[in-house]
Amino acid sequence: MLYYDSDDRFAHYTVCARLPANHREFWVWPLKAAEFLRAGCGARTPNQVSYPPRAGFDDRFVVPANARALMRQVEENAMSKRHAGGKPLVPLKVIIDTDIGDDIDDAIAIAYAARRPELDIRAVTTVYGPVKMRAKIVSKLLHVLGRDDIPFAPGAGRPLGPIADEHRLSLAPNQLPFVKETDSLRAPACASAEELLLRAIEAHPNEIWLVTIGAMTNAALLIQKHPQTAAKLKGIVSMAGETRLLLAEYNIQCDPDAAQIVLRSGLMRFLGTLDVTRRIVMREKDMAALRKADTPPCRALIEMTDLWKPHQSSKVRPVVYDMCPLLWLYAPQHFKTQPTGVAVELQGTLTRGMTVPVKEGPPIAVSCDVDRKAVLDELVHTLAG
């Protein structure tokens, strides 16, 4: 049940939603008139409603035809308000640095971020191996998402140092067939991720979060070559590393030397580690919801999932590691973290690429646990709601 009120003093509407029967609380917060109208409620004359609502509250103000859209708006505002401590929603500016095309979670993370009002994607850059092919996938995906306004560029293909899996650098991404010959793709905004990163960060100093969901080569090059611009980042958050299992996590393994530079830079704020993020396996009902939604973004993700599936053996359904740093930015309550200094093992022949907790070094919020159900519900609600 939804109702609304006006408050001329602040020139906004107050929208209230009564949660399902097992909840006793009411959520109340301001929505600007524009947001209210965008939620699909039309220009009805505001009515005065007392708050807290009285018993026997008058149903004349209920807006059932728009209940679903309004409820979504209401929930999103509530979440943002909780995170922002009651301040109006100001989207967080992010640059997503991705190795899209191999695992499926990059595409899911970008589609998810593009639909969240809390996140403002300022650029997408690609990294590791066939970066130009990855950029083509980004171009197509952003188009399907209706986000041709987001600039993108290919980044560094080669890691800074030697890697064990050299042959992987030349493999075409398994999701490249998502891009068809008949597609007229938008061109990259500039020739290199380096240029795009400089442009985006300098345009909004101290406002941009760099979100790495692949190897950290681009981030490390930025820090090495342009330290003054890198210092204007609000911070870096990543899906990377593993501090409890005795293994080297993939994104670190792809460029351990770059990871060491980034983890020791003082810019890293959050690491979504393997042992935590690998728990977030999409449920069959989540995939069914995407299929049922049948929107262009959901159809694209299903198509990309079908391309990805034959190329991996262990995963039953997508594991959405890469959305974690994006979600943590505005909803950290879904994660438990431990402030930890982290260093990368660079010397060991068997251990190169492992991330090790260390006493010295800048502390990073390293994930320890995650509310898996909350994350998946948030994801599906965002993509298919």
Ligand SMILES: [Ca+2]
């Ligand atoms: Ca990735």
